[in-house]
Amino acid sequence: MSLHIVWFVLVGVLFGGYAVLDGFDLGIGALHLFTSSDEERRLMINSIGPVWDGNEVWLVTGGGALFAAFPEAYATVFSGFYIPFMLFLLALIFRAVAIEFRSKQPAHWWRRMWDIGFAAGSVLAALLLGVAMGNIAYGVPLDSNFVFNGTLQHLVHPYTLLTGITTLALFTMHGSIYGVLKTEGELHEKLRGWVKNAIIFFILMYVITTIYTLLYVPHMASLIKTHPILFIVPIITILAIANVPREYYYNRDFRAFLSSCVAVLSLLALFGLGVFPNMVFSQPNPEHSLTIYNAASSPRTLKIMLIIALIGMPLVIAYTSSIYYIFRGKVTLSESSY
Amino acid sequence: MDVLFLSRLQFALTIGFHYIFPPMSIGLGVLLVLMEGMYLKTDKRLYHEMTKFWVKIFGLIFAIGVASGIVMEFEFGTNWAVYSRYVGDVFGSALAAEGVFAFFLESGFLAILLFGWDKVSKRMHFLATVLVAFGAHFSAIWIVVANSWQQTPAGFHIVGSGMDARAEITNFWAMVFNPSSMDRLWHVLMGAWQAGAWLVISVSAYYLIRKKYATFAKASIKIALSLAIAASLLQLVSGHSSAIGVSKNQPSKLAAMEAHFEESAPAPMYLFGWVNDKRQAVQFGVKIPGMLSWLVTGDPKANITGLHAFPPSDRPPVNIVFQSYHLMVAIGMLLILLSLLGIYYWWRGSLFEKRWLLWIFVFAVLGPQLANQLGWFTAEVGRQPWIVFNQLRTSQALSEAVTHNMVLGSIIMFSIIYILLFVLFLYLLNEKIQKGPEAIEEETAETPRRA
Numbered sequence: 177m178s179l180h181i182v183w184f185v186l187v188g189v190l191f192g193g194y195a196v197l198d199g200f201d202l203g204i205g206a207l208h209l210f211t212s213s214d215e216e217r218r219l220m221i222n223s224i225g226p227v228w229d230g231n232e233v234w235l236v237t238g239g240g241a242l243f244a245a246f247p248e249a250y251a252t253v254f255s256g257f258y259i260p261f262m263l264f265l266l267a268l269i270f271r272a273v274a275i276e277f278r279s280k281q282p283a284h285w286w287r288r289m290w291d292i293g294f295a296a297g298s299v300l301a302a303l304l305l306g307v308a309m310g311n312i313a314y315g316v317p318l319d320s321n322f323v324f325n326g327t328l329q330h331l332v333h334p335y336t337l338l339t340g341i342t343t344l345a346l347f348t349m350h351g352s353i354y355g356v357l358k359t360e361g362e363l364h365e366k367l368r369g370w371v372k373n374a375i376i377f378f379i380l381m382y383v384i385t386t387i388y389t390l391l392y393v394p395h396m397a398s399l400i401k402t403h404p405i406l407f408i409v410p411i412i413t414i415l416a417i418a419n420v421p422r423e424y425y426y427n428r429d430f431r432a433f434l435s436s437c438v439a440v441l442s443l444l445a446l447f448g449l450g451v452f453p454n455m456v457f458s459q460p461n462p463e464h465s466l467t468i469y470n471a472a473s474s475p476r477t478l479k480i481m482l483i484i485a486l487i488g489m490p491l492v493i494a495y496t497s498s499i500y501y502i503f504r505g506k507v508t509l510s511e512s513s514y
Numbered sequence: 515m516d517v518l519f520l521s522r523l524q525f526a527l528t529i530g531f532h533y534i535f536p537p538m539s540i541g542l543g544v545l546l547v548l549m550e551g552m553y554l555k556t557d558k559r560l561y562h563e564m565t566k567f568w569v570k571i572f573g574l575i576f577a578i579g580v581a582s583g584i585v586m587e588f589e590f591g592t593n594w595a596v597y598s599r600y601v602g603d604v605f606g607s608a609l610a611a612e613g614v615f616a617f618f619l620e621s622g623f624l625a626i627l628l629f630g631w632d633k634v635s636k637r638m639h640f641l642a643t644v645l646v647a648f649g650a651h652f653s654a655i656w657i658v659v660a661n662s663w664q665q666t667p668a669g670f671h672i673v674g675s676g677m678d679a680r681a682e683i684t685n686f687w688a689m690v691f692n693p694s695s696m697d698r699l700w701h702v703l704m705g706a707w708q709a710g711a712w713l714v715i716s717v718s719a720y721y722l723i724r725k726k727y728a729t730f731a732k733a734s735i736k737i738a739l740s741l742a743i744a745a746s747l748l749q750l751v752s753g754h755s756s757a758i759g760v761s762k763n764q765p766s767k768l769a770a771m772e773a774h775f776e777e778s779a780p781a782p783m784y785l786f787g788w789v790n791d792k793r794q795a796v797q798f799g800v801k802i803p804g805m806l807s808w809l810v811t812g813d814p815k816a817n818i819t820g821l822h823a824f825p826p827s828d829r830p831p832v833n834i835v836f837q838s839y840h841l842m843v844a845i846g847m848l849l850i851l852l853s854l855l856g857i858y859y860w861w862r863g864s865l866f867e868k869r870w871l872l873w874i875f876v877f878a879v880l881g882p883q884l885a886n887q888l889g890w891f892t893a894e895v896g897r898q899p900w901i902v903f904n905q906l907r908t909s910q911a912l913s914e915a916v917t918h919n920m921v922l923g924s925i926i927m928f929s930i931i932y933i934l935l936f937v938l939f940l941y942l943l944n945e946k947i948q949k950g951p952e953a954i955e956e957e958t959a960e961t962p963r964r965a
Binding site for chain 2: 177194212224225227229230232233235236237240241243245246247248250251253254255256258260261262265267268269270272275277280282321323324325351367463473474476480481484485487489491492495496504510512513
């Protein structure tokens, strides 16, 4: 495997970590307003309380790795998607601040305001992530210098909206199962009810998106077409997705959550296989596409960063898991809670 | 207003706002280690409550630091795409190291700091505090390394030409230890320690004036004052060493800092003054002749390269750099004086009765904040017109795909959010301060020692 492929995979792993971890945070946020009492809302927020911040670091590090390994792609995507990105930042800031500030005042209007901020920020962030992914898959107009030369209309169209809503549906399902895992009593039962709807909603969107992709964005399937061994990835995806309602039916919440994690990761892997070897697909001029080769840093930098990653990532995984272990079990409200 | 000006304005606004918070987390991180270390050593409830109180403040500061920090990371790509392409190979590895080594450490263990009091042992909690403080310092290391590379690029070569030119790493360690990175890192960290120390001193002085939580406040102020005096004196050393570095590596910046125009002549040091750009001279100034020459070379008659040695298109704006630099130095000196006064009266045993000094302490929290901001103004405006010194001009580093209205829109968005955030921050900080720490009985109170 060349260094370029290694880094394509590693950036994918970082974004995968983000999707699995912050995915359920965003999902909890998307469901937040469906709860009814202040206590329930506090439980929702505190279920992600100690971890959401660390989860967001996966995005920051993923962005950093993209900058370092594929600066051309980083520059093109972030400057080209300027307005959606600014909205995304707005959403993330509002979410973070809402979690932090909500608990600081007991007044009804105060908490209501931050509840809306938390929910709206989460929904918007999930949607925009999906829209961005949709654009990378569908292709965006790039000129011969790999600079985005389209407008906002090139970024927001039926396919990207579809991927946006599918991402929101995926995270909502993922978050609802996480919520079931972390809560007990009345809220637990409520969340169990929502899981069912969230699964149906997601599977519906997933099927529509898949059909749409195969019909209108066929290049997303080309690598799997030429390398039949890779067909294992869509099979894993479908098995994982199908296993979620099965485990849910048998009340095996943790296994349902694991299946949901696998579904998120394998969907991202499928996306990676679809775009490979492109980083940013150029449409209508495919010859202007940014690939993992023409967007990459020098082999020396890729090698240095690989050393950094090999030293750092085991540490990151070790303490991320120990923190999840320390905060395992059902969430309870205490003096230091949000 | 053109896109260049707007993009620079947006970067200045967002980084200026962001930089209010990380220095306080770094400095407060050190203090938390000291406080909780005292708790572990003495087992006194006082230090337990002290740590708990400042951890809450730390959490608030950290949260806004993270929220405003995410913006910074993506802003390189959104507004400075050409720059990102140019520096990605060099800058990127530092940024990636920061994410992997610093951010995960910081945010992961912060969870234990904030929510883990009942979940882990005392020692484990202390370990988490130490790791968070380490993480905060690591993040400063990598970002200062990256920024220093922009000031004094090293360990790279240029590949391609024209619009396709970009810097590629040839020597990683030469990039990390570029000529200015250690001086500047030290300078940034000492500024951060002072920001944390003066926050604690200010709040404690306020309690003493209000005659509330006296035991808590006295103990806090002693710990923080010790850090403040150490950091402010070390800052003097690092500032001096930075200035010598600037004189070697960025003579145009040094010339702007002291408004030294002559092509090559012995240079005075101004205590204050106003730079008249048209006449290219300092007005209303008071200067010490030969002082700059003496400070950077050891010889008051040594010639210092002045602004006239550079074509006008390669000179930074002089007055902004001059004023920022002089104000920063003045504040730095004032902070040394204040720490010395504090230590002196502490030694005399009358610090806590000196109400006039305590009042000054309350407002002194603004000192390091201002000095830190002004220091970055000096460093970054003094680097102009270059974004990477002598390699890439700021005016050529913009995103091609971004228009005037987009940037104007995002500036308005950030301004509104940041004003809102800042008001909320002050409101919540004030509320935490008013609520105060858990009441502690007088000195005799100790929690029973565990066998």
